[in-house]
Amino acid sequence: MPIQRLTLHALFIMIVLLTLGGCYTILSHPGSEESNAKIEQSADCLSCHTEYHEYPYGYYYGYYPEYWWSSPRWGHYYAYPWWWDYYWPENTGDNNDEQLAPRSSRGEKAVRRESLRPPYSSGVTSIGREGSLSSPSSTEQTPSTGTKTPTENQEKTKTEQKKEDDSDRKTPRRSGDRRQ
Amino acid sequence: MKFRIALFIIMITLVSSSNSLYAQYIEQVEEITAGNQFGYGARQMSMGGAGMLLNDGTALFYNPANLARIPRIEINLGISHQKFTDKSSVRDVRRLVDYTGVITQSQVLTPRFEGFGALAGEAENDKSNTRLNSAILTVPYPTFRGSMVFGIGMVRTTGFDRVFRLYHEDTSAAGNIVEYANEFQSGGLTQWGAGFGVDLSPRLSFGAGFYMYTGRHEYNWEYLWDSLGNSFGKEDYITDDYLGWNLKTGLTMQVSPQLGLALAVETPLTLSIDEDVSTTYVGDETIYVDYSEYDIRRPLSLSGGLSLRAGEALFLADIDYTDWSQMEYDNNPDMEIYNNNIKDYYRDVLRWRLGGEYVIPHLGLSLRAGYFSDPLPVKDQFIETNRHGFSLGFGLLVDQVVTIDLAFVRTMYERNSDFIYSTDYDDNDVLLGTHNLIIDEEVDMNRLYITCAYRL
Numbered sequence: 001m002p003i004q005r006l007t008l009h010a011l012f013i014m015i016v017l018l019t020l021g022g023c024y025t026i027l028s029h030p031g032s033e034e035s036n037a038k039i040e041q042s043a044d045c046l047s048c049h050t051e052y053h054e055y056p057y058g059y060y061y062g063y064y065p066e067y068w069w070s071s072p073r074w075g076h077y078y079a080y081p082w083w084w085d086y087y088w089p090e091n092t093g094d095n096n097d098e099q100l101a102p103r104s105s106r107g108e109k110a111v112r113r114e115s116l117r118p119p120y121s122s123g124v125t126s127i128g129r130e131g132s133l134s135s136p137s138s139t140e141q142t143p144s145t146g147t148k149t150p151t152e153n154q155e156k157t158k159t160e161q162k163k164e165d166d167s168d169r170k171t172p173r174r175s176g177d178r179r180q
Numbered sequence: 181m182k183f184r185i186a187l188f189i190i191m192i193t194l195v196s197s198s199n200s201l202y203a204q205y206i207e208q209v210e211e212i213t214a215g216n217q218f219g220y221g222a223r224q225m226s227m228g229g230a231g232m233l234l235n236d237g238t239a240l241f242y243n244p245a246n247l248a249r250i251p252r253i254e255i256n257l258g259i260s261h262q263k264f265t266d267k268s269s270v271r272d273v274r275r276l277v278d279y280t281g282v283i284t285q286s287q288v289l290t291p292r293f294e295g296f297g298a299l300a301g302e303a304e305n306d307k308s309n310t311r312l313n314s315a316i317l318t319v320p321y322p323t324f325r326g327s328m329v330f331g332i333g334m335v336r337t338t339g340f341d342r343v344f345r346l347y348h349e350d351t352s353a354a355g356n357i358v359e360y361a362n363e364f365q366s367g368g369l370t371q372w373g374a375g376f377g378v379d380l381s382p383r384l385s386f387g388a389g390f391y392m393y394t395g396r397h398e399y400n401w402e403y404l405w406d407s408l409g410n411s412f413g414k415e416d417y418i419t420d421d422y423l424g425w426n427l428k429t430g431l432t433m434q435v436s437p438q439l440g441l442a443l444a445v446e447t448p449l450t451l452s453i454d455e456d457v458s459t460t461y462v463g464d465e466t467i468y469v470d471y472s473e474y475d476i477r478r479p480l481s482l483s484g485g486l487s488l489r490a491g492e493a494l495f496l497a498d499i500d501y502t503d504w505s506q507m508e509y510d511n512n513p514d515m516e517i518y519n520n521n522i523k524d525y526y527r528d529v530l531r532w533r534l535g536g537e538y539v540i541p542h543l544g545l546s547l548r549a550g551y552f553s554d555p556l557p558v559k560d561q562f563i564e565t566n567r568h569g570f571s572l573g574f575g576l577l578v579d580q581v582v583t584i585d586l587a588f589v590r591t592m593y594e595r596n597s598d599f600i601y602s603t604d605y606d607d608n609d610v611l612l613g614t615h616n617l618i619i620d621e622e623v624d625m626n627r628l629y630i631t632c633a634y635r636l
Contacts, residue, residue, distance in 0.1 A: 025326025025379045064437075067492055067541035073580030074541060077635055078235065081251040083322035 209521045210597075211476060212397060213369060213422070213451060214504055215529060215557035218339035219589065220314045222258060222631035226573020226587030227535020228550025230496035232442040232485025233432065236583075236633055237316030240331035240373050243444045243485065244387025245430035247329040247377030250318050256333070258314035258631035264341055265306040267622040270348040272299060275598060275616040296350040296357060303345035311336055311368065313629060326379035331389075338369035340397045346599070348617060357407040359601075362400075369395035369422060385432045393424040393451060404462075413462030424451035430483075442485035449478040450510070474512035479503050494537040496550075503528035504557035525562075529555045535571070544577035548587070556595060564594035564620065573629075581636070587629040596620045 068075035217229075221238035224231030231242035237256035239246035316333030344363035349356050375389025399418040405411065430444035457470040483500035504526035509515035535550035550571040556563055573587035598616040605611055 024381050025328050026324050027321065027328070029324045065489065065492065065539070067539060071541035071544070073544065073577060074539075076580040077252070077577055077583070079251055081320060081322070082253055082636060083320075 209518050209525050210558075211507070212340055212365070213338055213476070213478065214507060214526065215502070215554075216338050216340075217554070218260070218313075218336050218368065219627070219629070220258065220260075220335035220337070221256075222573060222585035222587040222629040223537075223546075223548070223575055223583075224535075225589050225627070225629045226548040226550060226571050226575075226585065227496055227537060228498075228533040228552040228571050229554075229589075230485065230498040230533040230535040230550060230552075232430075232444065232483060232498045233440045233487035233496060237318045237331060237333060238314060238335065238631075239377070239387075240316055240318070240333060240375050240389055241335050241337070241371060241391075241428075243430035243432060243442050243483070244331070244375040244389040244428060245377050245385040245432040245442065245444075247318065247331050247375065247387050248327040248379050248385035248432070249377070250329050250331075251320055251327070252635040253320065254316075254318040254633055254635045256314055256316040256318070256631065256633040258312075258629060259310060260313035260336065260630075261308065261310045261628040262339065262341060263306060263308045263626045264343060265304070265624045265626075266342065266344050267304045268302065268345060268347075269620050270301040270346065271618040271620065272297075274601060275618055277598075277614050277616055296352045299349040299351055301347040301349055303347040305343040305345040305362065307341060307343045307364070307366075309339075309341040309366065311339075311341075314631060326382075327385070328376065328378045330374075330376045332374045334370050334372045336368050337371040337393070338395070340365050340367040340369075340395075342623075344621065346619065355408045357405070359403075359405050361403045363402075364400040365397065367395060367397045369393050375428075383434045386430070387432075388427065388429045391426055391428065393422060393426075393449065395422040396420065397422070411462070414459060416457065416459050418455065418457045421454045422451050424449050426450070438489045440485075440487040442483075442487075444483040444485075446481040446483070448480050451476050451478065452511075472512065472514075474515040475510040477508045477510055479506035492539040492541065494539075496533075496535040496537075498533045499530060501528065501530050502557070525559060526557050527559050529557050531555065537575075546575040546577075548573045548575065554591070556593060558595070562595055562597060564596060565592070567591060567593035569625075581634060583631075583633045583635075585629075585631045585633075587627075589625075589627040589629070591625040591627070592623065594620065594622045 235249040318331040320329040346361040348359040372392045377387035397420040401416040426449040428446040432442045459468040481502040488495040533552040569591035571589040575585040602615045
């Protein structure tokens, strides 16, 4: 049947074009083909990923219901990529203390249950409901641990961090992308 | 199937048959694979079957683009249980159909039945089956941006499990003509699939799947007829083995954080059918066997979906459109002559499904409900109440890695069909017409779906 064959050919061509031409999804980090890939990842991620706060679970525009922050198991199940744990520098085995940021006094209790932070976000990042982003500079960042879930990660990370935010408000608990 | 049975009766009892007779009995083209979607995935089924924008392994079959939204390796297993109930009744009239297929009269009696009055007869039968509903493995490939997810697995896409019972009497002063029959059908179509979903942009995902269909339809028909001491009995056992393949592509767009849209195109499905028939007659030890092969080409299907989120609530709406009148027989000239009957018997169908979910986060609990319209693909004249139903269910998220979903779905419809009761031939054995019984069927299907998914 000519029409059915045409449909099949059109679908096949569409699949090939979209698959090969759809270069939005990338399988390797730009410039990370060299052996220093891990070092690059542990550098200033936010210098490139300025928009990361829009995608707290990675580059996914989907809606993150409010309850995912209060009950992180939902976000873990529906949005936390399994391979992110393996992107953390400490999991590479070639990490060392020289790459860690110097300890500094933050003067306040560390954030608990700051759920679902992507691996390339360094330090404590606070995102206001209005979408403003504040984060420490690369020299002050603290590498994150490679624990299974962001919640556990935050509970186990006792790193002190210098506070850059001029405001006196307490770093929000259970924070994340609250664009709503 | 009913046609073949009825036709066989005519051949045996009324001397001979002809191609013209075949051409007149329109319901012979009734295909059990047309429009009898069984449904898969308890979460989707508890929301009326709306699955175009849900993110679990069954996305491989609902909309492959949604595979891109699965971030973890998932093993998805589901079972289903169905209780099928059929209440049939035979109208106290007959339909006279002339050799051209035109209905000329109702409530008529041929000379053969002179003196007999038709009685309305009723019968009921039911059947339960428990089947594997889904088994799907989904593997996301690690990406630095976007998403690329592969899936492989199977679902039970069409169910053949059903029953029918016929009881009919013609009464006269001399005695009654009694007709009694049982129909048992079992089996189903399994859809095996392999596909992928990939992000084309932060908001747009594309997916495609390749599917193979396998299945077996087992059909059993027991028929008894008694007329003033003359009796006739037979039993047919028919098996159809199915093999086919097709493709499906889909797009999902997150228009805004709350609104999602999806589109999918399923290519025509060509099913190759090998049929074995064996027939036995009461009082005859001989087993008569027959064999045939033919293809049936199901038409292209278009699907669309919409999702709306508001807090803990999720609303889903799916539609799909299939023009069943474009279905065709192929690879068998004896079957291809019925393609005109397909156009007269089938029609295009727009299915729609609505569903809602409300999450109680701290309990890990989701409550769900849905409603759907799944019209029968046949012309209105054969339908009393179109197929529709509702669904209820819930889901549990256990320890952030396992979901257990349960759905109850109730489906109902009422339809009528013709059953050839007697035929008229002239002195030269030329067919003049048939006298058909008109059978009404009231069908209820209660289905239970349980799906468990484990995300590593």
